[in-house]
Amino acid sequence: MAAAAVDEAWAIHAQLKESKDKLPSCFLKPTALIAELRRSLSDRGVSERCGGNSLALEFGNPLTNRQLYDWESLQDAGLYHGVVVRVWANPLRLLVTSSVDGTAKIWSTISGECLQTLMAGGEYAPGNTPESSRSEETLSSDGDEVSEPGDPGGGQDSRRNSADSKKGVKFAVEVEESDDGSGGGAGSGGGGDDFSSFLGSSVRSRTSSQVYEDKVAAFLGSPVSQAVFSSVGDTVITASDTTIAQIWNANSGECTLSLEGHTDSVKSVDFSPDAKLAVTASDDDTAIIWDTFTGDKLHVLSAHAHYVRFASFSPDGQSVLTTSHDKDARTWDVVTGECLQVFSAHQHFIRSACWSSCSGGLATASSDLTAKIWSTSNGECLETCKGHRGTVYSAVFSPHGHLLLTASYDCTAKLWSVVGGECVRTLSGHGSVVADAQFSHIGNVIVTASYDFTAKIWDTNSGQCLNTLSGHIGNVVFATFTADDDVVLTTSFDGTAKAWKSKTGKCMHTFVGHRKSVLKANLSPW
DSSP, X not given: OOOOOTTSOEEEEEEEXXXXXXXXXXXXXXXXBHHHHHHHHHHTTHHHHTTTXXXXXXXXXTTTOEEOOXXXXXXXXXXXXXXXXXXXXXXXXXXEEEETTSOEEEEETTTOOEEEEEOTTOOOOTTOSGGGGOSOEEOOOOOOOOOOTTSTTOOOOOOOSOGGGGTTOOOOOOOOBOTTSOBOOGGGSXXXXXXXXXXXXXXXXXXXXXXXXXXXXXXXXXXXXXXXXXXXXXXXXXXXXXXXXXXXXXXXXXXXEEEEOOSSOEEEEEEOTTSSEEEEEETTSOEEEEETTTOOEEEEEOOOSSOEEEEEEOTTSSEEEEEETTSEEEEEETTTOOEEEEEEOOSSOEEEEEEOTTTSOEEEEETTSEEEEEOTTTOOEEEEEEOOSSOEEEEEEOTTSSEEEEEETTSEEEEEETTTOOEEEEEEOOSSOEEEEEEOSSSSEEEEEETTSEEEEEETTTOXXXXXXXXXXXOEEEEEEOTTSSEEEEEETTSEEEEEETTXXXXXXXXXXXXXXXXXXXXXXX
């Protein structure tokens, strides 16, 4: 192993896996992410040599060979100065979307084609199959708790007593047509941040043939709130407004495992970094850790006093983070299931949370108008980020851990110093709620998603808006970058997802096929 100082750039050499042809070398610091290496190779023309496809990377000898993942730093991945990595074309990078229409869909990010439709919202209820519904009827939708987003607290929810109805009882969701026959959809207007506000309250009578055709095409199921690829990329886990989470084969679309054990809606899912475990969060006030091979329930995490709306594994896979409407976040030991720390200081429920891959700390975003940065070792609140004038919907750390990015109901995103908690920059320009904000993998640019039907790309250092992504006809609720930061993906209440060139703002693909709002999207790891 060649020696190099930690603060000096490493020379990373590359070659094509099959032909062994040499590729341009890259010079990066040891703390740079694998995503940065991938982007550097792409910028040097390697993607073109691989047919324009995304790049997969590996290194090691036949006994120690391993795939390189975007979220790892060079040094954490075991690379060193002078190492040779092998590169090959990843011909089919996949995207999975989750929707209120009761399905998740897997797409090719290259062609925009829908490859699989996962009926993740549950099976047809008895007597409610398409064949049994050939009569004129009016279709309606169930909803989640109602909130008033104008209220600084985001609206305090009240307990429902219909948990039993979550298992087996489904509802129909369909696009309401406008007078000219075009799909109006639930996503054509704004308002609210929970299911009830975008399922749509208006219903209309349909002829028997229309109902039959729509049910076959759109599927009857509960809203699918999340769909996530495993680190291997060949499986997907889904959460829906039923009591069951499911694991699917991404290639065949077959459900390979049903995780049954919750007594109310499953709202959040995540795989462990090695994909051997999964965690689910539910409105039954618990989270559960599962064995993804057997489906066995390993631990029930049951100390929260209200809905558990988020659960995520730590980057090292040793802990699980949960957040709840009881205003607390908690970390749990994966091996024992014991609660490690309680993070209690918010005055209203927590909207989202994230781990820091650098410091080992975490951040939470709350309806109390603040974000907080915490120490995972002792549960101490290190910083409170105050300055938003509305609910804070999301908080994420920059790739190098120095900044925190928040998105808020007050139509802005803000950048905060992790040390000190001061607001260093406000990203203003959206005309409505900013529902989501994410860093690029390198961290030099930011994307925001807004209820003003647009997403925007910003320069992290200057705060300047570089591009406005216009084309959706409904609230844009989610945005993220691909691993090489070349493409931005957005989802919208208009029932579509879109892929955009991040540098030019040009729309490359519109992923059309869902019949209701598309909530989130997740990319396969390569």
